[in-house]
Amino acid sequence: MSYKEMYDNLAKDKDKIDYRKDYYLPKAVKEFKKAKKFPAWKWYDYKNPSTGNQYVVFFYVENKLQIEKPICDSFFVYYVNNKRFAIHWGATIIKQTPNHRMEAVREIRAFSSHFFQRYEERFLKDHSLSTNDVACRFFARNPDFIPIEINEEINNNIGNYNDKANRGFRIRDGFCFTMSGVEKSVDEDKIDAIVTVFTTFVTESTMSESQREAIEKGHLKTWLQSMEDFEKEAKDGSIEFVLQ
Numbered sequence: 001m002s003y004k005e006m007y008d009n010l011a012k013d014k015d016k017i018d019y020r021k022d023y024y025l026p027k028a029v030k031e032f033k034k035a036k037k038f039p040a041w042k043w044y045d046y047k048n049p050s051t052g053n054q055y056v057v058f059f060y061v062e063n064k065l066q067i068e069k070p071i072c073d074s075f076f077v078y079y080v081n082n083k084r085f086a087i088h089w090g091a092t093i094i095k096q097t098p099n100h101r102m103e104a105v106r107e108i109r110a111f112s113s114h115f116f117q118r119y120e121e122r123f124l125k126d127h128s129l130s131t132n133d134v135a136c137r138f139f140a141r142n143p144d145f146i147p148i149e150i151n152e153e154i155n156n157n158i159g160n161y162n163d164k165a166n167r168g169f170r171i172r173d174g175f176c177f178t179m180s181g182v183e184k185s186v187d188e189d190k191i192d193a194i195v196t197v198f199t200t201f202v203t204e205s206t207m208s209e210s211q212r213e214a215i216e217k218g219h220l221k222t223w224l225q226s227m228e229d230f231e232k233e234a235k236d237g238s239i240e241f242v243l244q
Helices: 003-011 014-034 113-124 131-141 209-233
Strands: 040-047 054-061 071-080 083-095 102-112 146-149 167-171 174-184 191-202
Touching: 003 083, 003 102, 003 191, 014 040, 014 054, 014 071, 040 131, 054 131, 071 131, 083 113, 083 131, 083 191, 102 113, 102 209, 113 131, 113 174, 113 191, 146 209, 167 209
Parallel strands: 102 191
Antiparallel strands: 040 054, 054 071, 071 083, 083 102, 146 167, 167 174, 174 191
16 A cells, blocks of 8 residues: 555545544543543544544643643554554645645654654653553644754764655654655656654753754754745735645
């Protein structure tokens, strides 16, 4: 199965996942009202009987003020060679080349159990949590991913890797190292899908000052480039993208 086919297969489940979120919400809120400790979270296994796809639907609140309106999300559970991955999917905005217009492209993000183990060890520091508990807290706490180009200032071993390891992500809780690849269409020289495997996590507090400065520079570069691209594309202050 290609990454495009995987994305389209998961996209077909969206309505049923949304229904399950609405179904589980009152149950989760009821549990949160009983909670004596925050943050609090609740997750539910769900298997789509039509496709057989296995999901985890979860709810999360950081404090009592969020009980009635918890963060709600889900992830797809996928196994490759007996290795478990949590899959997040959605559209990302890219330019196929510097001269192309911006467009929406399918993106699949795969998070390994090893990644969540490092997140627990280095940030949550609670060994009582299951992999699903850790994944729920990670996704709820880190909705925004800022792409950063990896250079020798961030990883002095980057020269030992190919260009698939040249992108990382800055998030609320730290920094993610990844391996990325693109899938191009058969009949056209265009990107059909992007896949990113999240390999490990580090907190910025454990990184050197030079690494943090390089990440800050990369963050600023990404932000300025995004603003420039959106200003060129926007009409009347708005912009729309359609996934092809």
